[in-house]
Amino acid sequence: MIMDNARIDEQNINWKYVGTVSFIAAIGGLLFGFDTGVVSGTIGGLVEEFALNAWQEGFAVSNLIIACILGSVITGPLTDRYGRKKMLIGAGFLFTVSAVLSGLPQNYWQLIVARSIGGFGVGIASVLSPIYIAELSPARVRGALVAVNQLAIVVGILLTYISNWILVDIGVNSWRWMFEVEAVPALFFTLALFFIPESPRWLAKNKQDSLALSVFRKIGGEDYAVKEMELVRAALDKEEGGMQELLNPKVRLVLIVGFALAIFSNFTGINVIIYYGTEIFSMAGFVEKASSFKAQMIIGLTNLIFTFVGMALIDRAGRKILHIVAYAIMTVSMLALGLMFGMKDVNPVLMVIPVMTYVASFSTGVGVVIWVYLSEMFPNKIRGAAMGIATMLVWTANFAVTQFFPILRDLMGGNVFFIFTAASFVAFIVTMILMKETKGLQLEEVERAFETT
Numbered sequence: 001m002i003m004d005n006a007r008i009d010e011q012n013i014n015w016k017y018v019g020t021v022s023f024i025a026a027i028g029g030l031l032f033g034f035d036t037g038v039v040s041g042t043i044g045g046l047v048e049e050f051a052l053n054a055w056q057e058g059f060a061v062s063n064l065i066i067a068c069i070l071g072s073v074i075t076g077p078l079t080d081r082y083g084r085k086k087m088l089i090g091a092g093f094l095f096t097v098s099a100v101l102s103g104l105p106q107n108y109w110q111l112i113v114a115r116s117i118g119g120f121g122v123g124i125a126s127v128l129s130p131i132y133i134a135e136l137s138p139a140r141v142r143g144a145l146v147a148v149n150q151l152a153i154v155v156g157i158l159l160t161y162i163s164n165w166i167l168v169d170i171g172v173n174s175w176r177w178m179f180e181v182e183a184v185p186a187l188f189f190t191l192a193l194f195f196i197p198e199s200p201r202w203l204a205k206n207k208q209d210s211l212a213l214s215v216f217r218k219i220g221g222e223d224y225a226v227k228e229m230e231l232v233r234a235a236l237d238k239e240e241g242g243m244q245e246l247l248n249p250k251v252r253l254v255l256i257v258g259f260a261l262a263i264f265s266n267f268t269g270i271n272v273i274i275y276y277g278t279e280i281f282s283m284a285g286f287v288e289k290a291s292s293f294k295a296q297m298i299i300g301l302t303n304l305i306f307t308f309v310g311m312a313l314i315d316r317a318g319r320k321i322l323h324i325v326a327y328a329i330m331t332v333s334m335l336a337l338g339l340m341f342g343m344k345d346v347n348p349v350l351m352v353i354p355v356m357t358y359v360a361s362f363s364t365g366v367g368v369v370i371w372v373y374l375s376e377m378f379p380n381k382i383r384g385a386a387m388g389i390a391t392m393l394v395w396t397a398n399f400a401v402t403q404f405f406p407i408l409r410d411l412m413g414g415n416v417f418f419i420f421t422a423a424s425f426v427a428f429i430v431t432m433i434l435m436k437e438t439k440g441l442q443l444e445e446v447e448r449a450f451e452t453t
Helices: 015-037 039-050 055-082 082-100 109-135 137-169 174-180 183-195 200-205 210-236 241-246 249-265 268-282 288-316 319-341 354-376 380-434 444-450
Strands: none
Touching: 015 039, 015 109, 015 137, 015 183, 015 210, 015 268, 015 319, 039 055, 039 109, 039 137, 039 174, 039 268, 039 288, 055 082, 055 109, 055 200, 055 249, 055 380, 082 109, 082 174, 082 183, 082 354, 109 137, 109 200, 109 354, 137 174, 137 288, 137 354, 200 210, 200 380, 210 380, 249 268, 249 354, 249 380, 249 444, 268 288, 268 354, 268 380, 288 354, 319 354, 354 380, 354 444, 380 444
16 A cells, blocks of 8 residues: 555655755756757857758757657656666766857758757756656655756756857857857766766666665655655556556556646747747847847746746645646737737837746746656656656647747748647646646655546
8 A cells, every 4th residue: 555645754854965966957957948048049140150041940949859859759768777867967968069069060950960969968858857856856845846957947048048148249150159158067967967866766666675775765864765665665566567558548647638738838839939039029129139139038037037936836836726827827928919919019018028927927837837747747667658758749849839930920920929829728728627736745646646447
């Protein structure tokens, strides 16, 4: 029998140890954010340097996402076999190599290759950083600790906006330096990973109970370690492991919910704002290039501030209510933005407001919740594989939006935002009907909320 959450004593948690390890793992999120956000400042230089058309412009952004999809697909089975730590180290190496090479290309396809290398790193980190933190975290603060990964993503994005703004006027090759600066945190991440433990739940799953116990002891002492191991072992013993478990009717509901939420988290348009923000503000009427970059910085700061709000609420209000409220406000915000693009003589500064409310609601709800929810909702024996598929769907939706936005923008103008209005509304309905609350539950208890026959 799986224990009650109340029986796990979390009074003696070594918060310094848990926090340090979670922080190091979350640097993968920072690099995720930096690698995906940096293109918002470089796209203009890339279009000019390599004379890109709309398709090429879209692919200059979305090629990284294709690599993310591939990276997330291979990560599931590889991390279940080789562990979370080794795969994260591999991601750090890919980030470092990509950062260096992305600033050096002499033609368009050299850029594509360099960015694709980083995309593999993003795909791996987007799967493993939240899983690793979730598998290490005490239940009552798991939401906040996994949300540190989302905070790191947001910080990474904001850092790219600041870095891009600082570098924008240094010359015709400023876009090259925008890429290069990522090498410093990427190298630090790679080296720091050698000093953190393997996930205790992965160790237990792979019958390395003594090592798993030693990690749990470092987290919360002997009594905590013994009880956690009993809970983990009980859950593992009742599961029939392997990839075939994905076809088990008992996990059907959890897969449907997880995969649907994964798709909507990106199909509702957030990465249009992240990747093409400066272009959107130029469409809105910002004439000076620096003004568009400043507006993008305001959006990045909004993203950061409301990520803190989401982190403060996720273990109090819960996952579902934050998701519902977020999608409701996102729907209204995208509707307002589309309507404002259809009006004449609208002050471009006013058009920043619906973008800010959209980003604020996404950051508080979907941005904070989605990676926490995906990392905790799947049963232990399929967590790596299911998370890999869910992350693949995140990046597939991201690719579709990112690749086709420049084309839809040229065809539809501001009306393109009505597509994201509709997507946000559908996501609101799906969340209301299918999403289940998981706050405060042990990972091994979460699956009981989703079991179906």
